[in-house]
Amino acid sequence: MSHGSGGRAMAQLIDELFYRYLGNPLLEQGNDQALFQPPPGRLVTSTDGHVISPLFFPGGDIGSLAVHGTVNDVVMSGARPLYLTASFILEEGLPLADLDRIVASMGAAARAAGVQVVAGDTKVVERGKGDGCFIATTGIGVLPDGIEIAGERARPGDAILVSGSIGDHGVAILSKRENLGFETEIASDSQALNDLVAAMIDAVPGIHCLRDPTRGGLATTLNELALQSQVGMLIREPAIPVRAEVNGACELLGLDPLYVANEGKLIAICPGDQAENLLAAMRAHPKGQDAAIIGEVVEDPHHFVQMETTFGGSRIVDWLAGEQLPRIC
């Protein structure tokens, strides 16, 4: 790959790599576009650019993350994700072995999530004009009739649940980046949540909101939902699952786990009287076994998110202010 961008030899290499790991009849139509007939229902689409650094991290890599991130954004509407497109922007000099590993991981993640990569594109930029590998993915899913899950549907009296421990992804990336050398390695939670969400909707079809707390973490995502629904939220700190290692690392790094990114967790909001049902369905699933009810939706004209702290106090959990951690996804 030392000869860099563009030529036919490289195009062939990439085609072979992509067909080998991502191949399916739709991708292999060989035209500049993919033609498909989705099952009936409304469609959902979402797009995400992935620029994570480093490319490989405990618990995943940019290839699997590019699948999980976009699949999860589609899934948070209640839709079943079916198709993905992938656009690669490679920096001249990226070792072919790294690209191989990334595309292989992407293929495995797509198969595990039940989605097909149906279209792709590759561009190469000169050394120093990129950073190894960026991947933009777009997902398309189908939403069955009758499911209405959206950010503006939270109502006072609803329960707020989280599917597991928060902060794992962000801390895993930072620990790798800063070479902190924790004794216990913290792994990213990067995973596709389509099977968990399917089980949740089976149990409680009337879920009001689902959202994955990625950039900005649990705190920012709750604030987004409160604003969209024109409500307030009251959460209880002791109820929020955080791994001891993540808590420790956050103290060391001066971070609040509430603001640290996740890539395999979700927030669910449902009518209060169905919360125990939903919690049971989540805990029965391997991706939700640490699920918890962390609070409830309240009336509040200011749309604040308030937290009862572990020590019995109360504080406002604001939007993320200032700088986010760069390139966490």
Add this chain to the structure above:
Amino acid sequence: MSHGSGGRAMAQLIDELFYRYLGNPLLEQGNDQALFQPPPGRLVTSTDGHVISPLFFPGGDIGSLAVHGTVNDVVMSGARPLYLTASFILEEGLPLADLDRIVASMGAAARAAGVQVVAGDTKVVERGKGDGCFIATTGIGVLPDGIEIAGERARPGDAILVSGSIGDHGVAILSKRENLGFETEIASDSQALNDLVAAMIDAVPGIHCLRDPTRGGLATTLNELALQSQVGMLIREPAIPVRAEVNGACELLGLDPLYVANEGKLIAICPGDQAENLLAAMRAHPKGQDAAIIGEVVEDPHHFVQMETTFGGSRIVDWLAGEQLPRIC
């Protein structure tokens, strides 16, 4: 924007910019995904990363190009493009005025092409880890029943048409990049071809193949189609429209216009007895007024593209070998 990546202030700025220029009810749903109900028909999707350098060039910029490139890939199936997603990867330090110009241009191009940007994402990378602005777009279109246009449908006896002069885009970019200072500025042909294609299908519903000769130019695209259809092609050099300024610039730069990228032209292949009809429909459209019949499909077990030259000879027009011009789109 000097304070760089990530914070909330910047996210708001970008949101306002995107809503201002690209806003529509689907984009403004405010969830992490867009929900829509396409009209009946098979769906078509295509994705393209855009890394063109420079960001602004005669006849366009990366914003309009990111719309045209993906719209055209969808359109070449005969589909009507309806929805776009856009993923921006910005380099810290990109002037906000440049981003404003790019997004405004993208919005104007989308409106002109009749597509809505329904979902977007923005990432920022550190200075020196990107190059101003990359944009990956994914298009979704709907293909009415009865239209079957694909790269493997060319048959011996079919006519080969091109919608206008070739090489304009590549030469426009190179002239700008190398500061060649031509007396007459050559402008890119970057444009969306959905209206031209609709007029062509109205006139000749049985078109066999459509493809836009972008990277690799006319020569490479004809070779792709010949291989996919397992046929040969015979084209006539004097019939191929090339502007005198483009020919001159190619001589100066040591390029063959047959291999230079286009962003607003298409190749059409149709049954020979419908070629004059198709040509008339193309010439009646502003985006096809220089259209020409440039050759025909022949039987050839080697799938060669052969050309009768202006001087009465014959030569094989091979695939692009070696390096392409980098970052032409």
